[in-house]
Amino acid sequence: MTFLDGSDLLAAVPVAPGGQADLSLDRAFPSSQTCSACGHRDGPKPLDVRAWTCPNRDTRNDRDWNAGRNILYEGRRTLAA
Ligand SMILES: [Zn+2]
Numbered sequence: 001m002t003f004l005d006g007s008d009l010l011a012a013v014p015v016a017p018g019g020q021a022d023l024s025l026d027r028a029f030p031s032s033q034t035c036s037a038c039g040h041r042d043g044p045k046p047l048d049v050r051a052w053t054c055p056n057r058d059t060r061n062d063r064d065w066n067a068g069r070n071i072l073y074e075g076r077r078t079l080a081a
Contacts, residue, residue, distance in 0.1 A: 023078050025071060035061060036069035 025031075034041050035054040042052060050063050 023075055025074055025078070029071075029074060031067040031070040031074070032063055034066075034070050035059060036066045036073065037061075 030041060033044055035056065037059045038054060038056045040054055040056045042054065045052060045063075051060060052063070053060050
């Protein structure tokens with residue numbers, strides 16, 4: 001499994017050379033309860049649940065890593081719109 005840190009996520013957001021991405025996501029965006037592999041929404045989880053397994057694809061999601069991927073994807077989607 002590969003882990004991304006914040007700089008990896010920012011570097012992966014498509015921005016024109018010399019440009020900046022200015023975007024914000026809705027606070028209700030379910031970044032930690034959506035499987036970043038298949039999009040399955042698994043529902044809210046207490047903060048002490050640090051990892052969960054997606055029932056659809058049997059993917060083990062680290063809470064923060066999964067949320068980071070979902071935020072990246074949503075950022076890309078927002079910028080492409
Ligand atoms: Zn899944």
